Amino acid sequence: xxxxxxxxxxxxxxxxxxxxxxxxxxxxxxxxxxxxxxxxxxxxxxxxxxxxxxxxxxxxxxxxxxxxxxxxxxxxxxxxxxxxxxxxxxxxxxxxxxxxxxxxxxxxxxxxxxxxxxxxxxxxxxxxxxxxxxxxxxxxxxxxxxxxxxxxxxxxxxxxxxxxxxxxxxxxxxxxxxxxxxxxxxxxxxxxxxxxxxxxxxxxxxxxxxxxxxxxxxxxxxxxxxxxxxxxxxxxxxxxxxxxxxxxxxx
Amino acid sequence: xxxxxxxxxxxxxxxxxxxxxxxxxxxxxxxxxxxxxxxxxxxxxxxxxxxxxxxxxxxxxxxxxxxxxxxxxxxxxxxxxxxxxxxxxxxxxxxxxxxxxxxxxxxxxxxxxxxxxxxxxxxxxxxxxxxx
Numbered sequence: 001x002x003x004x005x006x007x008x009x010x011x012x013x014x015x016x017x018x019x020x021x022x023x024x025x026x027x028x029x030x031x032x033x034x035x036x037x038x039x040x041x042x043x044x045x046x047x048x049x050x051x052x053x054x055x056x057x058x059x060x061x062x063x064x065x066x067x068x069x070x071x072x073x074x075x076x077x078x079x080x081x082x083x084x085x086x087x088x089x090x091x092x093x094x095x096x097x098x099x100x101x102x103x104x105x106x107x108x109x110x111x112x113x114x115x116x117x118x119x120x121x122x123x124x125x126x127x128x129x130x131x132x133x134x135x136x137x138x139x140x141x142x143x144x145x146x147x148x149x150x151x152x153x154x155x156x157x158x159x160x161x162x163x164x165x166x167x168x169x170x171x172x173x174x175x176x177x178x179x180x181x182x183x184x185x186x187x188x189x190x191x192x193x194x195x196x197x198x199x200x201x202x203x204x205x206x207x208x209x210x211x212x213x214x215x216x217x218x219x220x221x222x223x224x225x226x227x228x229x230x231x232x233x234x235x236x237x238x239x240x241x242x243x244x245x246x247x248x249x250x251x
Numbered sequence: 252x253x254x255x256x257x258x259x260x261x262x263x264x265x266x267x268x269x270x271x272x273x274x275x276x277x278x279x280x281x282x283x284x285x286x287x288x289x290x291x292x293x294x295x296x297x298x299x300x301x302x303x304x305x306x307x308x309x310x311x312x313x314x315x316x317x318x319x320x321x322x323x324x325x326x327x328x329x330x331x332x333x334x335x336x337x338x339x340x341x342x343x344x345x346x347x348x349x350x351x352x353x354x355x356x357x358x359x360x361x362x363x364x365x366x367x368x369x370x371x372x373x374x375x376x377x378x379x380x381x382x383x
Contacts, residue, residue: 006275022254026259027303030307047315055314055315055324071338078341086353234349
């Protein structure tokens, strides 16, 4: 009965949405309203105005910098919420199911992870640092870093992972993305221009250009490293098992 | 309705279908993890929809390079917006999953109907925040 009601409601919603979509302009036309107002300016002047060859990076960090700062604060507050709900791991008592299990992890899995992890890390660093003139950027690089460490943790267990990435180094790094963004924003205020302005007055043209590149790189790196560490921390506090009564003996 | 245009805008139609699949999972499935998966499918359908809006016929990535005219580039704004959207989706999923962990710890099940049935009296809930 409930399922039937839901299906009727879904049919109504679907027909409404399809009706709306039938009236939309062709998908790939250059004349559709989304490409006529501000986009030509972004595409034509994005490089000298935003300071990035990749227009998307320019839009994210410069034209819509506030938006990205809000996003960075969203992921940071997600970490805060997860830790408030699940608690952090206690010192020296962090085990996951892999550590508690008597069955050893397959040799094939550990070997493949051992060999592929450095390559994945290298790719992550490339994505982070080369995101300005090519596809990529801070968030993407951070996600790859986080994913590789999470893979390592799933295969080798939380005890090994916390030994490699000690909480003393990880916990302070969690706020790097927020702090990097805010500090770069306040540099603009200190020079007497608006918040999140990258072109500082009082310097020469060439020097201002270099400083802008440097500031964009700092923000990009901060977003990447901070985002990756936040993903790692969320997963670490989710997969630890020391909250439960362990049935097995711990090796 | 203009069916030939709708066939041309196939991405939009597929995103509507994905949205409906996700909504079905969220409303009908009793398992909380399956509800979360449905929520993620809905988010993905919106991402597909918005990124498809920015598409251009035989378009190039919006990166300034030699030999690529700006009129050939796709719209960068939807891509930037969706980058934000993906991060927000990950954040909400993380918080929801940790709430699921807590629920499973307390009730021993992730079936939302069973959880609701086991709460017959609201005053039974006590003061869970004092456990921490």
